[in-house]
Structure formats: C-alpha cells, structure tokens
Amino acid sequence: MVLLCSCRKETRPLDGIAADSPPSSGDAFVEASLGDASYLNPLLASDSSSGGICSLVYNGLVKYDKDLKLVGELAESWEVRNGGLEILFHLRKDVRWHDGEPFTSADVKYTYDRLVDPQVKTPYGSDFQMVASVEAPDALTVRVRYKTPFAPALESWGMGIIPRHVFEDAPEGSDFNKHPANRAPIGTGPYRFTEWRTDEKIVLTANPDYFEGPPFLRRYIFRIIPDLAVQFLELRQENIDMMGLTPDQYRAYPEFFRNYNKFRYPAFSYTYFAFNLNSPLFNDKRVRKALAHAIRKDEIIDGVLLGFGRPATGPYPPTSWAFNESVRDYEPSDDKAKALLAEAGWKDGDGDGILEKEGRPFEFTLITNQGNKLRELSAIILQSHFSRIGIKMNLRVLEWSSFLHNYVDKKNFDAVILGWNLSRDPDQYGIWHSSQRGEGQYNFVDYVNPRVDELLEKGRRIFDQGQRKQIYREIHSILADDLPYIFLYYPESLPTVHKRVRGPRVAPAGLGWNFREWFVPKEIQKYQYASQG
C-alpha cells in the first residue's frame, strides 16, 4: 500500500548557519500548554499535559516507531505464542531507573498489579481486563497470559512502566494515588524530572545514561500558558519553541514565523456526521446515501479548516495501515441525491421546496457541542447543502455535558456532529460492534451489521498485521457503503518549531517521534547551562 503523506515543510536555515551542522548537545526546548499536569504517573494521568511529560520520563515495553509499527522499547523482543494466548517479553538488560536501580521484570509485574488494583484510580484498567496472569520467570522475562487472544493488547504494553522500588511502600492502592513520586517521577526515559512549579512550568533534564543514547537537547521546559492568544504572542516573541497552530494562526503574517518552521500532517482523528439509525428518516440507506451525495466536503474543508484537512472516506486516517485507499468518496451531485430520495419516496408535493413523504416534511435537528467552532461552522455549511435538495435541517448547539449525557447517551437525537481521536491500533470494536449499543456506550448510532461484527471479532484475535490489514480494509469499505456516519474530514496537525532546532521530520507517526535526536548547533544555542549532569 502506498501512503502519500501530505507534509509540506517550508524551511530555510537560520541565516548564516549551515543546514548540516553536526549534532551537539545543550540548549533547552520550551513548549507551551494550556493546562497544568495532574499526575506525573502514566497509570493515573489522563490529561494530555501529564501524558506528554510521562512519555519523556517513562518508557513502555513497546512503542510505535515513525511508520506506526510496534517496536520494542524496554522489551528487546517479544514472542506471541499459543495463537495469542501468551505473550513473552524479553527485556533489555542495560536499563536503569533514573535513581540508578536496575530495571527488571518485577517492575513490569508491579505496574500490571497496580493497573488492575481496585484501589488505584487508573482510567487504563480496561485494556488489562483480558489478562489472565502476568508472571516474571526471571529478571529479564515477562510472561503475559490472556483469557482470549487479543491483538490490540500488544499496543497496551506501551503503557509507561513504573518503578516498583519507589512505589513499594504503597502496596494498597489508596496510598498509591497520593504517592509523592506522582509529582516527582523516577522513570527510565530520555528525560529526568527536575522541577515542577505549579501552574508555571515543569522542567526535565536530559538523561545522560539513557539506553538508546542521551538526547541532545539538555533541558525540556513545559510552560503553562492558559490562553491561546497569549501563547501565540509568546511564540512571536520566540519565548516558545514549539506550538500547535490553529488554521488561521498557520495563515498569519509571515513575519510571525520568520524564525520558525511550519509543519502539517494528518492528525490521527476524523470528524463525522452521525445518523441515529433508529430514526424513521435515516433507517433507509438510500436516504443516507442521498445526504452523502448532497455534501461538498471540499467546501467544508476550505471554509472551516482553511484547507488544512482532507475529505474522509471512512474510520481510518490515511496514515493508518488500515486505511483503504480504494474506497471512493460519494460524488457531490444534487441530482443523484434527489433521485435517491425520490426512490425512497420523498417528493416535494406541495411545492414549498421541502420534500414530503406520506404528508410528513423532511425536517430534522442536528446537534453538536458548544465550544467547538469547527463543528458549528461545518453544521452551518451542511444546512445549506441539505436545503438545496429539499431537506430542512435545524441546528442545536448544546453544552458538552448535557449534550453527551442527555442526548447522545440516551439516543435522543436525529443526527450529530462529533469527532473521534483514534488509537494507532485500528480495532474499533467499541464504536461499531452491535454489542456496544447500551446507554453510555459508543455505538450510539445503533449500527448493526453481522459481517462487521464478525470482522471486528476476528481482527482482535489475529496478530499478523498483513491479515489484520485485510480485515480492517474490508470494514472501511463496508462502513463507507452502509453510511452509519458520513465521514466528513481528517483534520491536520499544524505544529511549528523554532528554526534553531534541527531534526524535526514529519513521518506517519507525526513530528515528535525522533525528539531525542533534535539538537541546536553550538553557535546558535539560546540557553546556556554550565555543567553536565
């Protein structure tokens, strides 16, 4: 499969400095975040700030490489045995915790025990419920047994492994949640924790003993700036080295980016228009197809995302190995839409411009959540598209919590605009399987297709990526044809990085995958640090 990555890099070396300077260590890298971290413990952290810091301080057994392939991190290799009922991890032997203690299989076992501990406030326990047992036959081997084969399980071992010897004094869960190490973590990762000033900044320092080699950037500073406009001013002033931009910021005056490189690549997410398949309006596939023909996704992408996105055809983004590039999108055509609607019995009998069937006009309400301008604007554009084929769509924007719990969870809607952020593994059992239709579960459109159920179950049992690829490609094409959602667009990530920093390269995994190799040539280093260590 050929994946074309739509990454255009607009780069120019900082004046006077050769683009190919040799890597040198030193300098600091400053990033900004809207919110402060909560726990610097990968088992407890659920917010993106904490997650970002944890990923630099801790390692998992496995990780995704730049091409989104699972490779070993703390595990040197692994064997999948007994048709997936057992995974044997062989650990690296040269790994030490930041305090000098050796890393062993006991730490992995301890991490697992806490993940399933009923007293630990972890949001990640579900991934490990299918584990039958975790054993540590020797210091460098971990044997995980599963109740049933579960392919996405491998990905779940990307969970940060925590040090047993540090947390040991907290065997019962409640103390684990309050342990001081949650604010001063000791990990195995490329950066060591240095300082956390609440609501101001978190500082990490390069780990000189990192097992893959120490990172070049000496310090990592995470500044908390809770306002996007102010973040942008700080960026303009070159006080921040990296920031994710909004489409209109990306298009700001070139002088804003004199010393920055801008990047763009598809984010691992999509935005969709979902039907309530129980609704008498939408249980007819021809009607859903008619709506898909009426939509001009390009207009939404140009108008809402200022061009920074691409039309979606299914539940996998183009950078995923599960993406099926042979799926054709619905051709924008009002004639086709009208023909399909006529076939389904919808005609404009009274000449008021709105279709009717058995005396009922074609009118429905789309709901979406407050605070997401992109979704609101998309909805307004859709309104005009549907009115052209004689469908009246009303729009209601609701506060998030009530939107979710009173409308979506209770299936109390005609149609909804939402988005999914995806995990790298293409298993979307929770979204499409017919068993997941209960209140508060995520198949809230009530989608039922026995073939899709079968494929989803099979995809979880098979570990071979080649075979899984076929399964998910088929799911992609079935969903594109069944249209429980109209997949609207895949948005793009738009990060910008200061030009003095060398090394950022866009890959299917995004931008930060080789952060350890980023560096600033000696002569243009901005922050000076006296001594090493």
Add this chain to the structure above:
Amino acid sequence: MTGYFFRRLFLMVPLLWGITFVTFGVMQLAPGKPVDVMTDMNVKMSAESKQKLVRLYGLDKPWYVQYGLWLKRFVRLDFGRSFKDDRSVSRKILERLPATLLLNVLSLLLIFVVAIPIGVASAVRQNSFFDKGMTVFVFIGFSIPTVWLALLMMIAFGLKLGWLPISGLRSLNYDELSWFGRMADVARHLVLPVTVSAFTGLAGLSRYMRNGLLEVIRQDYVRTARAKGLPESTVIYRHALRNALIPVVTLLGLYLPELIGGSFIFETIFAYPGMGRLGFEAIMARDYPVVMGVGVIAALLTLLGNFLADVAYGYVDPRIRHSK
C-alpha cells in the same frame, strides 16, 4: 460594642453553613460528574472501569451523604483532596495564595494611590475640564474589556517595545539569578498585570472619593475653617478629607475577598499562578473538593470583610462608636 462584636461574629456561623450547603447543591445540579473528564468519549474505557472510578471518588453515594462527609471533614478544617491530582485542597490553596496576594495587594495600593488624588482633585475642581476628563478616563477603565486591554498592552510593551515580559510570574532563568535579580525579575513581570488590574478598578474608588468629598466640602465646619482664613490645602487635606475618607475605609473591607479570591481573567491571560485559575479550572472539571474549598474561603472572607468594614467604620467614625 463588645456585645455587638460577638453577636455579629456568632451570626456568621449559620450563614457560612448555608453558603456551603447552597454551593454544594448547585454543584450537584450542574450537569456532569468529576470523572467525566476521564471517561467521556473514551472508547478504551469499559463500564466496569467507569464504575470503579465513581466508587473510588465516593460519587456513588447519594448527595446528602457526600455533603455530610464533607461537612464532617470541614469542621476539622480538612478540605479533603482534589479529584484532579489527589493533593490536599488546603495545600493547593496555600500554594497559590502568595502569588494572588502579591498581585492584589499591589494593585489595590496602586488603586488607592491613584484614585484618591483623582477623586480629591475632581471634587475640588468640580465640573472643570479636569473633572470631566477624569470622569471619562476612569469610566473608560471601568468599561474596557480586561482581556482586550491586557492583550494590547502585551503587544505594545512586550512585543513592539520589548520592555516587559509578556506573561508569567518569573523568567525561565529565575533560579540562577541573584536575590536582587529575582526581585527585579518578579517586578518586571508584575508591571503589566498590576497596571491593567488597577486601571480597570480605578472608577469605583475615585467616584466614591469625589462624591464623599463633595458632600463634606459643603458642610458648615468646612465653611468655618475657610472663614478662619486657613489655607485651602489645610482645609481640604486636614479637615474635609478626614471625614470624606470614612466610606473609603469601609470599602477596604469589601475588597478583602477579591484580594484573596483572585481573578480568573487576569490570571489566565497573564499565565499567573494564582487562586482565580485554581477555582475556575476546578469548576470546569467539577473538582468538587477544590470548588468547595475555594468557595468556603471566598464566603468566609466576604463575611469577614463585611464584619471588618463595620468595625472599621465604628473605629474611624466616633459618632457610630459612641451611639451604641
């Protein structure tokens, strides 16, 4: 006086209890639960895991039981632990208090230093060009959106002129600075937030001052002072101002909750690590223990502020002191 003092103090107890009850009730009525941040639209999370979190946070109990438990801890001065990071609420509050106090005391001082002369000068030259100009000036400050003004000042002094840092309380190299360097660093960071907050707060006080003085200036004893042939400055500053300041002193008490409660808008826009952000973020995340903690402290300070205003009033105005 002493009886009045204790009666007022005693009455604060049921009032405070009522406030905690209403705060707790309103919080329960707001849609959404604290664990939603973790569980909403999280496909990776099973129903059992959600249940487990709800149980661990004690949210499976009926609201009145939760309130009872909270009250029981509260009488032992224990505000519980934050849902966000499991740290004690009192610690989180204490951590942010100095920064908020610093900002608000400075801005309050600036307000007093600027507003009182403005008020006096306007009253002395009532309806003059200066008076009208000042009226326009302070009301511009009063009605201007803080966020907008703050951003403009940041662009002007931070970006274009480069004189001042844009946001935050300390530079990144703060720890490497000398003691004097640190003071200077914090001072530079404080200039913009203090100025913006003082400018937007000028109107109230300068108006009080102007009207207070205008009232006093027309009284007989001021006329007597003038008739005695005292110089105008002595008349105004020694005789008239003292009485005109009485309502201003009481205002001080009312500023108390603001002083400690902080402002969400300032602190967010200037990336300032204070109480306002703590409270606001807790409300958005439905972090009940922190909301209650911040709420109780704000309520307590409001009550205390009112109380102190009354006491101060009695102190500066002998007429009130002696009538009881």
